Amino acid sequence: MNIKQIRKWLVSGFLALVATSTATAQTFVFTAIPDEDETRLVERFRGIADYLSEQLEVDVRYIPVKSYAAAITAFRNNQVQLAWFGGLSGVQARALVPGSEALAQGVEDQAFYNYFIAHKSTGLDRADELPEGIRGKTFTFGSKGSTSGRLIPEYHIRERFNEAPETVFSRVGFSGNHTRTLRLVESGTYDVGALNYKVWEKELEDGNINTNDVKIIWKTPGFPNYQWTIRGDVDDRFGEGFKEKVREALLNLDDPALLESFPREGFIPASNDDYEPIRSVASELGIID
């Protein structure tokens, strides 16, 4: 009996080893940085997957990931071929995958901006420059790898105070995404936070912000942000001209419901060079080499 059981364990262990690799057929997979509430992302990108699948006549699948780095890594490892990146994650991803290029960006992404927001208890008001009064308060970024949640706010904090955020503020945190930043500042967990203006406006429009508790204290200057980035080798894998087909499909996207879910007015062509300002800021801050 004992021996039999041991033998069974052995055999089944072997099978466990063998049965682990199953290949997926030629499916075009894309992902997106998890910059907002996941339900919202899944809803939005499932719509995009259906749309692309119809336009490109291949199976298209969206996979949700848990971090910005996971999106970049999946793109780098060729487990996804297309991604909706932020400015910084796009720059990082394209540096890691030679031949990859920025395909399209939202109309608004040419001059994106951020809001710095504060809880009512700080008594801070909207100003034309980042208020001196934020010194000594608690502050939350979004995700560590975010452009509008981390890179741009950190850049402006350093510009304004000539110090690292850790010394300007009494506590520095990373909320994870823009929606979380909004919720944490609204509830007073952090005094001040910085987030993507699109998320703020969408939530405001949907009536999800208690404007008595939290308000905008500063709006940053514009910078290039989100874009669709595709791997250079998709033509080899999905046929000649595939990349152009994807670009066309994205530029022609005019379904108001889908565009509203981003929310973007529409998509326009983008190139790698459009993101040079982001790259230089990131390298100045030591986030990329």
Add this chain to the structure above:
Amino acid sequence: MLFFAIAVAGLFIADIAITTANPWRDLGQFFIGVATPNFFSTEGLMTALLRTVAFGFVGVTLGSLCGFLLALVYRFMPVRIFCAFIRAIHELFWALIFLQFFGFHPLTGVLAIAIPYAGIFAKVYSEILDESDPEPSRLLPPGTGAIAAFLYARIPDCWVQLRTYTAYRLECGLRSSAILGFVGLPTLGFYLESSFSQGLYSDAGAMLILFYVLIATMPLWVKPKLLPFYILAAPFFLGEGFPIVWGNVERFFTEDIVPSPLRNGEGLAGLSTWLGDLMVTEALPGIWNTIVLTQIALVATGILSLLAFPLISKHFGGPVRRTSGHVFLVIARSTPEYILAYILLQLWGPSMLPAVVALALHNGGIIGHLIGRQTNTIELRPDAPTGFTRYSWELVPRVYRSFLAFLFYRWEIIMRETAILGILGIYTLGFYVDSAIQNIQFDRAMILILITASLNIGVDILGRYIRRKLALQTMPTC
């Protein structure tokens, strides 16, 4: 006493503020959520539960198999060091490493569990085998083959212990499997994190309840006869994931983890500046915070377990109180500390406090349970004192040695968990590992993981030394 003093000193340095404006309201909402679970929120909930079980089974099976083989050669020093090393790295760190080159392939989750578990199994199996009675093998006729002697004379004697420990480990495996979801694998943690971060407490409550039910009913559905069936079936329920691109594996080992100065040809001079910078800005603060938090959590665990054991001890209170005590301790110990810390961090805001409470609740739950069970075997005189006097003069002195033994045994485990909690935003080593990974600097991440591992090995050795010094013996826990 020394440990207590260190912890009190630690409290002054540590950052233990509640930063939420309204922590109790959030906590209340969370409990309302648990009381009104919504089992139909996510379509993927059942799949997630299935995947959690599947990853747990495959990971533990593979781990126990490799662990068993390693246990046979455990007397060799290199094997011991190797095992100590692989078990000093937490499942989540292993998962983060494998994610970089296997990506979302089931192998990532399976290996993340199997590798550290193999190290633990090797150690415990070899201890069990060493303690088996040598008599039967001496009675075998000369010329009996080594394998036959091993299978027929050694194994039967300690079969029960091996089986008990493996079954116990399976429960730990399910917990590990659940938390792997937090880094993106398709297990329960994935959905738990999503619902929690969006404040969907009813959905999160449903997941927690399902998880408790899963763990609590294990004795009902994990039967020796059914095990082969589960183990054969489990690999087919891991999900498909994405095919592995082997080039990525090669790239990871030959480029990504090579320290950047070496990769860029800056030579040894560049390497030492790079290492120095890494030590000063990340490793040292990380080590410091990890140690401070570990020590506070260790003492908090001790206090909590001493407070908790009377809850289930037959020397205090009636059956109602004991049953509710059992329920409390089961919940405390079967919630992975990572999930507890995550929940408390969401509710109280970021500081060391949620981490301390989470670690103390989970570990105190385990030790309290073990000590409480032990007191039930103690027979007191009929005229023994009652109440507080009974507690402090009759029972505590009797169980104090084993209490200390368990506490020092869990020291290393608490430290391993402390490091990992950094991923949630507390500034321990895990925070810096996560930051390095978020910045796609795997060379930095690897060095920090190695530092974490050596810290764990150090504490493990120290803990074992203290236990030997005090002549304390324990059964392993996880």
